[in-house]
Amino acid sequence: MPVILTRENIRSLLTMEEVMEALKEAFLSYSRGETVVPLRLGLEVTPYQGISLLMPSFQKNPDGLGVKLVSVFPENVKKGLPTICAYYLLCDAQTGRLLALMDGAMLTGIRTGAASGLASSYLGRKDSRVLGLLGAGVQARFQLEAMKAVFPMLRELYVFDVDKKRSARFIEELPSDLRMEARVAQSPDEVVSRADVIVTATTSRSPVFQGKLLKAGTHINAIGGFTPSMQEVDEETVLRSKVVVDTFEGCLSEAGEILIPIQRGVFSKDRIHSDLSGLVSGKQRGREDEREITLFKSVGTAIEDLAAARLAYQKALEKGIGLPFEI
Ligand SMILES: NC(=O)c1ccc[n+]([C@@H]2O[C@H](COP(=O)([O-])OP(=O)(O)OC[C@H]3O[C@@H](n4cnc5c(N)ncnc54)[C@H](O)[C@@H]3O)[C@@H](O)[C@H]2O)c1
Structure with a gap:
């Protein structure tokens, strides 16, 4: 039955x-x-x-x-x-x-967190200490859980949401065994200038931070955008990053972050380093040096x-x- x-x-x-x-x-x-x-x-x-x-x-x-x-x-x-x-x-x-x-x-929620976690295990710096979350909704909680599983050295958390009440509630509801110093950030710039790992988990249709502010060595999981017109992460971030997608088919038909720069002629699909299957099968390398900026773009797959x-x-x-x- x-x-x-x-x-x-x-x-x-x-x-x-x-x-x-x-x-x-x-x-x-x-x-x-x-x-x-x-x-x-x-x-x-x-x-x-x-x-x-x-x-x-x-x-x-x-x-x-x-x-x-x-x-x-x-x-x-x-x-x-x-x-x-x-x-x-x-x-x-x-x-x-x-x-x-x-x-x-x-x-x-769990599988989207796990996909970011899996990608981050190949792309993030093992010694990452500062996590930044942009968007403090449902997915952000699972993303935090996944980042904790992958980066045992995380000690600080910055959370920014356009809805300040949501970021405050997120901090209040953090698990007691988090072992991270957590605070509400006043701006996305504050998050980006400090974080070693960033997760964007918003419903925004336009970029939520400025890619020019990213520190060398940062890893970003961009999970929010899922249509060709949504661009949660800006063009500068894509151009500065080693880009890995969850699947080529999904991101080349749905991810505005990838499709809009391609349409504008400043990026091409050949510049996507790998999909997640390429990393797990060992056909493609993950992070290759400490200063690389890496971006995992997911739209989710069945x-x-x-x-x-x-x-x-x-x-x-x-x-x-x-x-x-x-x-
Ligand atoms: N990649 C995937 O596999 C996958 C899986 C599930 C959900 N998603 C997508 O992730 C997004 C978030 O989902 P959710 O369930 O957490 O939604 P949610 O509504 O619970 O949370 C989204 C949060 O983003 C905030 N936000 C909106 N614009 C912002 C901005 N510019 N800066 C900072 N915060 C901003 C909102 O205030 C809200 O708190 C959705 O677009 C959803 O479709 C993707």
Whole structure:
């Protein structure tokens, strides 16, 4: 019988480290051509400024089949609701039968954090001590968890959000075992001038910091923008960085940070150093010197959702967690 896995179930079943490992395996499988991942289908829900994305994928060996429906409604913030609503259907790859219906928002947060964590483990400086978060919403919390997992030397945290109440609440709600000195930054410039690692996790359509202020050796995870017109990170950052994308297909069709400089003729797709599968398979190098600026641009891929969902389902079976239901 299929099971329902709630957001609390998913949270209790998955650790960031395990999901990073599952994503690594999934990207290796992708590099061997063992996955089928069509570009996601985006459905504009114009009257409500929303967009719903349908993200299916199939992976061979180990087998997996599933689809996520994720909707991004930025106006939800004003209603006190999360920007993202998501649901995941995991099916048996040999029969197509339903195995589990899962909360997809928790799955998305953890897998997006894990993707940044995985990329950062190849691109960031191991001795990074200062983390800067631009955007203090839902994703930022998972990104912080992932950065803590990858950079054990982190000691300081600067948080900036255009909504000051959100950054203040973010600091108040930090876990007590964080072991980092955390403060609200007064401006993005303050974050960028201090940070060794930066995460941009905003809904902004225009650049949230000035790339000219980046210090040598900084690593940036830019996760917020997911349409060709959104440019959360400016052109200067892209031009100054070694650029790695989650997938070429995804970023070359959806990431404004990459597409806008290409359209303007100042950047080209040949200048993208690698995708994540290139790094994990060892075909491409990560960071090569201490002064390099590195940028990981992600728009998210169904490969990640499937990897995290399979892991959650396997662990749920082992632990007897989940509500069985007939359909
Ligand atoms: N790359 C991926 O795989 C992936 C996965 C999930 C979500 N996302 C995207 O990440 C973004 C953030 O998602 P979320 O769930 O955290 O949303 P959220 O609404 O919870 O948080 C976004 C925050 O960004 C802040 N913000 C907006 N403009 C800003 C600016 N210029 N400077 C600083 N802060 C600013 C908002 O005030 C808000 O607090 C969304 O665009 C979402 O679609 C990407």
